[in-house]
Structures are given as structure tokens and as C-alpha cells.
Amino acid sequence: MSTAKPKLYYFGVRGRGELIRLVFAAGKIDFEDIRLTKEQWAEQKKNSPTGVMPFVDTGDKSKGLLAQSGAIARYYAKKAGLMGSNDWEYYLVERAMCQLDDIFMELVKFMMAPEDKKPDLLKEFQAEKGPKLLSGLVDFLKQAGGQYFAGKSLSLADLGCLNILDSLANMPDLLAKYPELTELKKRVLAGNAKLAEYIKNRPVTPM
Known part of the structure; x- marks a missing residue:
């Protein structure tokens, strides 16, 4: 059985790599956080199994590179016991993750839009799409008992929510309407010292 530390390759931003980093931190999985510049990525691209990042070198010859x-995120979350303790909790985790992915894709759409389109997209998100999606998250949290998305234990979904809330930090008026989610973030950080330490010390990035 390999004891090598996994190596995460991604750019020096949160983006699609941050949830993996949060899983490693919360799951107490020691890893190498390799943050590449565009120039370094041009050299490393040939090593990616799909030609994109993030990817992980497991250090295990039988598994190789993960894409x-x-x-x-789900693979390491399962190894760390962060995918629920039964089939129902697994569903609750995935339900919240799908909702979070919808939010993430709205943010990606905004980031990729031409500059002249961004004001209208931001207005639409804050007035319509954001409230609908965030309200749905609150409903899911309440249906699971109000503590965590999968019930009484931390899961990948809670880490995903924390990650999305960080991405929405520049929309305080919107987030203020959903105190249940900000309280969840506080609860997650208070209950996991390793995760809180990682977030406190991680590089500050625009996204």
C-alpha cells in the first residue's frame, strides 16, 4: 500500500482546485499543493491525463494520475469519511453538491463573459438566480436537520458550501439574506482545526 503524499497540480487560484484542497485539509490528508504559473503549466501539460488541471499524482503506481x-474531490472525500455514513446521507451530500455546482457554473459564466455583459449578468444573479439557488441550499440544510448537509456530520457538501461562500464574499448583501449558510461556515471551521488553519494560511487569490 502506497504511503506517498498525493500531489495536486493546479494554478495559483481557488477555482476548480480549491474543493480538493479543502477535502485534503478537512480530511487530514497530507498533500503537496503544487501551484503552477501559466508558463510552468505549458511545461506540465503533457503530464496531465486529460490535458487540463487540476489533476493529482497519487504516488501509487497502481492508480497513477487522477483527473x-x-x-x-469525491474520491478523497470518501477515503476521509466525508461522503455520508449510509446511502441516504450519500444522496444528501450529492443533492447539495449538484446545487452548489449550479451556483459555481453561474459564477463561471459571469467570469467568462465580455466586460460589457457582466453588469447585467451580476444584476440577474443577485436578483434572481442567486436567491433561488441559495434558498434551495438553505432548504436542503433544514431538511437534513439544520446542522450539516448530510445530518450531524461534516461532509463534502459542507466544504463545497464553504468554498462557494468564499466565492460570493464580494456580495455581502446577498449572503446576508441566508444566515443559515454563514452559520454553517462558522460551524465547519470551528469543528475542524486543520481546515481552519489551512484557510487562515492559504494564499489570497482573486478567485
Whole structure:
């Protein structure tokens, strides 16, 4: 059985790599956080199994390189006991993750839009799409008992929510309408010292 530390390759931003980093931190999985510049990525691209990042070198010859950010996050979350303790909790985790992915894709759409389109997209997100998606998250949290998305234990979904809230930090008026989510973030950080330490010390990036 390999004891090598996994190596995460991604750019020096949060983006699609941050959830994996949060899983490693919360799951107490020691890893190498390799943050590449565009120039370094041009050299490393040939090593990626799909030609994109993030990817993880497991250090295990039988597994090799892992691709696709969502699959990587779920793989290590399962190893760390962060995918629920039964089939129902697994569903609750995935339900919240799908909602979070919808939010993430809205943010990606905004980031990739031409500058002249961004004001209208931001207005639409804050007035319509954001409230609908965030309200849905609150409903999911309440249906699971109000403590965590999968019930009484930390899961990948809670880490995903924390990650999305960080991405929405420049929309305080919107987030203020959903105190249940900001309280969840506080609860997650208070209950996991390793995760809180990682977030406190991670590089400050625009996204």
C-alpha cells in the first residue's frame, strides 16, 4: 500500500482546485499543493491525463494520475469519511453538491463573459438566480436537520458550501439574506482545526 503524499497540480487560484484542497485539509490528508504559473503549466501539460488541471499524482503506481476535479474531490472525500455514513446521507451530500455546482457554473459564466455583459449578468444573479439557488441550499440544510448537509456530520457538501461562500464574499448583501449558510461556515471551521488553519494560511487569490 502506497504511503506517498498525493500531489495536486493546479494554478495559483481557488477555482476548480480549491474543493480538493479543502477535502485534503478537512480530511487530514497530507498533500503537496503544487501551484503552477501559466508558463510552468505549458511545461506540465503533457503530464496531465486529460490535458487540463487540476489533476493529482497519487504516488501509487497502481492508480497513477487522477483527473476531473469533482471525481478527485469525491474520491478523497470518501477515503476521509466525508461522503455520508449510509446511502441516504450519500444522496444528501450529492443533492447539495449538484446545487452548489449550479451556483459555481453561474459564477463561471459571469467570469467568462465580455466586460460589457457582466453588469447585467451580476444584476440577474443577485436578483434572481442567486436567491433561488441559495434558498434551495438553505432548504436542503433544514431538511437534513439544520446542522450539516448530510445530518450531524461534516461532509463534502459542507466544504463545497464553504468554498462557494468564499466565492460570493464580494456580495455581502446577498449572503446576508441566508444566515443559515454563514452559520454553517462558522460551524465547519470551528469543528475542524486543520481546515481552519489551512484557510487562515492559504494564499489570497482573486478567485
